[in-house]
Amino acid sequence: MTTLDTTPAPVARGTTGSVTTHRAIPMSRIITTELRKMFDTRSGFWLMASIGILALLASAAVIAFSSDAGMTYSAFATAIGYPITVVLPIIAILSVTSEWSQRSGLTTFTLVPDRSRVIAAKAVACVGVAIATILLAFAVGALGNVVGTTIAGIEPVWDLTVSNMATIVLANVLGLLVGFMLGVVIRSSAGAIVGYFVYSFLLPTLSVLLASSQAWFRDLQPWMDFKYAQGTLIDGTVTIQQWEHLGVASVIWLLFPLTVGLAVVVRAEVK
Amino acid sequence: MITIESVSRTYGDFTAVDDVSFTAQPGRVTGFLGPNGAGKSTTMRIIVGLTQPTSGTATVAGRRYVDLPNPGLVVGVLLDASAQHTGRTGREILTIARRFMGLPRSRVEEMLALVSLTPQEASRRVRDYSLGMRQRLGIATALIGEPGVLILDEPANGLDPAGIRWMRGLLRDFADRGGTVLLSSHLLHEIEVIADDLVVIDNGRIVAQGAKSDLLRSAGSMLRALDRDVVAQALLDSGVTSTPVGTDGLLAHADTAKVGKIAFAAGAPLLELRPADGTGLEEMFLELTAQTQRDTTSDSQPEGAVA
Structure with a gap:
């Protein structure tokens, strides 16, 4: 089959085709195409651009309002990191839910009928975007630290260890995956975004309330409270037991619902 | 395929x-x-x-x-x-x-x-x-x-x-x-x-x-006659059903050759006789899709068209 024939053949050559000679669509091609789809709409573009804009604004705010003693690399990283932890999950949510809410899934799942490959490609693309974004944020923060301390006429303080930077990346990737999971489970943009705020604000509050009033939950909380377990990643030093807490909480709040959501997506009707 | x-x-x-x-x-x-x-x-x-x-x-x-x-x-x-x-x-x-x-x-x-x-x-x-x-x-x-x-x-x-x-x-x-x-x-x-x-x-x-040619051929002929009741009766005597259309028209469920012979034999003058292809699909479609619940009227369905 001469599929790559470039001679202009305006209408199909009209054979039923020797299907067996077609090679399966490689995973790399699905990933790069899904990555492209995250940027090629106006909303997608501005969502990505907002990260850069917010990072610059946050750096400027630290330079403008921070005391000399407070102007450290971690102060910049924290200020820049906060908007990112909100925007990244939304990017992940929309990359999944737009296939349903915009109904483009009708084309996507017709061109790539194995839906689990599409979802996997989206997950890889989202994680790639998350890592690239946070590395960019670290770079902007470093720039801000140099510029800010130069303006203030003080020595820059580099108070983030490489391992802490790595755990911050991990925390953001987990946050993004929560958004991704909610997108797969709920498959509606508005619903998944509401779900994300329930997940990241309401549930942790309930968990704290429960732990303060119920003795039996107090010991369980580290294992059950996903946000609590993630908090240690931002702070830096993570003990073996905290890794265990994180692992258990991730299985409960991330892996399990994601598995259920995937099973539904693969079978669900696309309309 | x-x-x-x-x-x-x-x-x-x-x-x-x-x-x-x-x-x-x-x-x-x-x-x-x-x-x-x-x-x-x-x-x-x-x-x-x-x-x-x-x-x-x-x-x-x-x-x-x-x-x-x-x-x-x-x-x-x-x-x-x-x-x-x-x-x-x-x-x-x-x-x-x-x-x-x-x-x-x-x-x-x-x-x-x-x-x-x-x-x-x-x-x-x-x-x-x-x-x-x-x-x-x-x-x-x-x-x-x-x-x-x-x-x-x-x-x-x-x-x-x-x-x-x-x-x-x-x-x-x-x-x-x-x-x-x-x-x-x-x-x-x-x-x-x-x-x-x-x-x-x-x-x-x-x-x-x-x-399409098979399905619509059996959809019949469209004719207009000076006295369509005479033609309709003559057709029925030969086992061909028909439906009145307009003021003087008739949709007969047979091809034009057969309808023409019957009308000629009955001595009934026709004003027009042609294959009912134009209306055929619409007629067929409406008949077929209205009838799924009442199979008793299937006698008026085009011959050989019913799956």
């Missing part, structure tokens, strides 16, 4: 598609007809794997659709031209399809030219497209992989008369080159002009299928 064998799909108690079997042959345009909600779109979604059948199998080019390694190169699909991310440009939507299929860049501009979308239009977002432009974009997406099979759901919707004529030529050419076309529409005239084979579905069941 598209083959559907005993496909059914139920939603709870509701049977959307009920034991449907048919084939769409290479080199032919197969028109898929039915009233709204008859099961056309569900059947088409089952063919391309977007809906799982409750039972039965559908294959394209000898394989289940989901087993095709790169389906875009085998089957061009247009189920709903409006099902696109409205924030993407037309060119971008074609580019995504091109990338999934692994085609050279030049195909995008070729397809835009084929469906007469100008570079300016292609750079606009689909949100600002008319339905006709979305249909053209959908056709371009379906054809970009140079498939041998086309599956199109209501592709003429929103096209202007020139667009409809263009689409007709495109599909005819595609089939004449050996391609398989499965085309649904409720625009009976469109189907009548373009289709070689017909499949009629109602309430999820196939009520008629076969070559």
Whole structure:
């Protein structure tokens, strides 16, 4: 089959085709195409651009309002990191839910009928975007630290260890995956975004309330409270037991619902 | 070639598609007809794997659709031209399809030219497209992989008369080159002009299928007579049923030669006698789709048309 024939053949050559000679669509091609789809709409573009804009604004705010003693690399990283932890999950949510809410899934799942490959490609693309974004944020923060301390006429303080930077990346990737999971489970943009705020604000509050009033939950909380377990990643030093807490909480709040959501997506009707 | 064998799909108690079997042959345009909600779109979604059948199998080019390694190169699909991310440009939507299929860049501009979308239009977002432009974009997406099979759901919707004529030529050419076309529409005239084979579905069941020429030949003759009651009686005496049409017209369920002989033998002057092809499809369609619940009146169905 001469599929790559470039001679202009305006209408199909009209054979039923020797299907067996077609090679399966490689995973790399699905990933790069899904990555492209995250940027090629106006909303997608501005969502990505907002990260850069917010990072610059946050750096400027630290330079403008921070005391000399407070102007450290971690102060910049924290200020820049906060908007990112909100925007990244939304990017992940929309990359999944737009296939349903915009109904483009009708084309996507017709061109790539194995839906689990599409979802996997989206997950890889989202994680790639998350890592690239946070590395960019670290770079902007470093720039801000140099510029800010130069303006203030003080020595820059580099108070983030490489391992802490790595755990911050991990925390953001987990946050993004929560958004991704909610997108797969709920498959509606508005619903998944509401779900994300329930997940990241309401549930942790309930968990704290429960732990303060119920003795039996107090010991369980580290294992059950996903946000609590993630908090240690931002702070830096993570003990073996905290890794265990994180692992258990991730299985409960991330892996399990994601598995259920995937099973539904693969079978669900696309309309 | 598209083959559907005993496909059914139920939603709870509701049977959307009920034991449907048919084939769409290479080199032919197969028109898929039915009233709204008859099961056309569900059947088409089952063919391309977007809906799982409750039972039965559908294959394209000898394989289940989901087993095709790169389906875009085998089957061009247009189920709903409006099902696109409205924030993407037309060119971008074609580019995504091109990338999934692994085609050279030049195909995008070729397809835009084929469906007469100008570079300016292609750079606009689909949100600002008319339905006709979305249909053209959908056709371009379906054809970009140079498939041998086309599956199109209501592709003429929103096209202007020139667009409809263009689409007709495109599909005819595609089939004449050996391609398989499965085309649904409720625009009976469109189907009548373009289709070689017909499949009629109602309430999820196939009520008629076969070559258009066979199905419509049995639809009979249209005549006008000075005294149509005399002609109608003479026809009935020869075992030919007929239906009054207009003030002096009659739709007889036999070919023109037979009707002419009967009228001549009865000495009844005719004002007009012609094959009832124009009204045939509409007549047939309305009869067939109104009758699924009352099989007792099936005597007026075209001979040999009932599946």
